Amino acid sequence: MGNTDTASFKLIALLALGLGLAATPARAAEPIRIGSVVSATGPASFLGDPEQKTLELLVEKINAAGGVLGRRIELIPYDDASDTAKANTMIRRLIQQDKVDVIIGASTTGSTMGMVPVAEAARIPLVSLAAASVIVEPVKPYVFKMPHSDRMAAQKVLEDMKKRGISDFALLSDTGGFGKSGHDETLKMASSMGIRVLEDLSYGDKDTDMTPQLTKAKMAGAKAIFVFGTGQAPAVIARNHAQLDLSIPLYMSHGQASMEFAKLAGKSAEGIRMPSPALLVADSLPAADPQRAVSVEYKGEFESRYKIDVSTFGGYAFDALRMVVDAIRKTGGTDKEKIRAALEQTTGFIGVSGIYNMSETDHMGLGAQSFRMVEIRNAGFIEIQ
Numbered sequence: 001m002g003n004t005d006t007a008s009f010k011l012i013a014l015l016a017l018g019l020g021l022a023a024t025p026a027r028a029a030e031p032i033r034i035g036s037v038v039s040a041t042g043p044a045s046f047l048g049d050p051e052q053k054t055l056e057l058l059v060e061k062i063n064a065a066g067g068v069l070g071r072r073i074e075l076i077p078y079d080d081a082s083d084t085a086k087a088n089t090m091i092r093r094l095i096q097q098d099k100v101d102v103i104i105g106a107s108t109t110g111s112t113m114g115m116v117p118v119a120e121a122a123r124i125p126l127v128s129l130a131a132a133s134v135i136v137e138p139v140k141p142y143v144f145k146m147p148h149s150d151r152m153a154a155q156k157v158l159e160d161m162k163k164r165g166i167s168d169f170a171l172l173s174d175t176g177g178f179g180k181s182g183h184d185e186t187l188k189m190a191s192s193m194g195i196r197v198l199e200d201l202s203y204g205d206k207d208t209d210m211t212p213q214l215t216k217a218k219m220a221g222a223k224a225i226f227v228f229g230t231g232q233a234p235a236v237i238a239r240n241h242a243q244l245d246l247s248i249p250l251y252m253s254h255g256q257a258s259m260e261f262a263k264l265a266g267k268s269a270e271g272i273r274m275p276s277p278a279l280l281v282a283d284s285l286p287a288a289d290p291q292r293a294v295s296v297e298y299k300g301e302f303e304s305r306y307k308i309d310v311s312t313f314g315g316y317a318f319d320a321l322r323m324v325v326d327a328i329r330k331t332g333g334t335d336k337e338k339i340r341a342a343l344e345q346t347t348g349f350i351g352v353s354g355i356y357n358m359s360e361t362d363h364m365g366l367g368a369q370s371f372r373m374v375e376i377r378n379a380g381f382i383e384i385q
Helices: 003-023 045-064 084-096 109-122 150-163 177-193 211-219 233-243 259-269 278-284 292-306 312-331 336-344
Strands: 032-038 073-079 102-105 126-128 143-145 168-174 196-203 225-228 250-252 273-276 372-377 380-383
Touching: 032 045, 032 084, 032 312, 045 073, 045 292, 045 312, 073 084, 084 102, 084 109, 102 109, 102 312, 109 126, 109 143, 109 177, 126 312, 150 177, 150 225, 150 250, 150 273, 150 372, 168 177, 168 211, 177 196, 177 225, 196 211, 211 233, 225 233, 233 250, 233 259, 259 372, 259 380, 273 278, 278 292, 278 312, 278 372, 278 380, 292 312, 312 336
Parallel strands: 032 073, 032 102, 102 126, 126 143, 168 196, 168 225, 225 250, 250 273
Antiparallel strands: 273 372, 372 380
């Protein structure tokens, strides 16, 4: 074969190779792997079920719009069934086996605290959906949380009591992690505000009758009762309160800020007050409220998709994933340390739960003003100014 023939052969080969490459689809970019651990089943499913639904809805929406940085999000979800030990196993699996970039969860304080040491040791960002202050106090470099703190809830309730001229009350808290933390923060807040706790009572989350505790509170002369807990037991307390006709105000924590509670308690819920994110009163927010647009949009999409009432618990998951995506966009990739730093530097982030301003000393980023005091009226919620 002559030089000319050889050159022609090489040219043809190169052209064929080029055509072959052009005909082969470009290799898809690796997905962004986001792991989640929520209590989709078990006693805390009232938290985890709307969280799981929200994550699925939002990931689907983001991917349909082109993903993040040209990469689709792969959600790798686990259900801890409201079991702390399972949550610890699942975070290890997400890190070691699934090789996720960020983790969202858990739903409860107990499960989250079981996951925290693992996340810190692996130096992977963990965004919790649980409320207790201990999750981020003291600050842990890789751990953040979305819900308002129990301290803020106590402050909001006690401030409302003072506005109503109430100077002493009875505290009724559950024996779980959320109730214990809320109990301690309420006692400290009451002391600092000069409000007396006449009775310090407790109950189990599976108790079916709390009339003895309520009767004791009434006999002590309490002018209000503050219940700090989650699950279905507070609805039992509301019904017992109505049956006893105590005629003193009943307050709940933000753990009951949901239509599910209002429906469980029924007519007994009328007049109950509690702190809540703006999401619960989204449709009545004024047009100028910076949270209105995002809250109304999320509420509409969630309720249209699942045919159930939107939940403030799902709202925490909504804010968590959006904030994680925002951090990834800002850093231009999935470097875990850069994502951690971007989360810590988040400011002015408008969520359905509040306007977040994180910092090196604050890995929750919400102020007391992000809570709205609401009251149940006519089986719905209205904001109390």
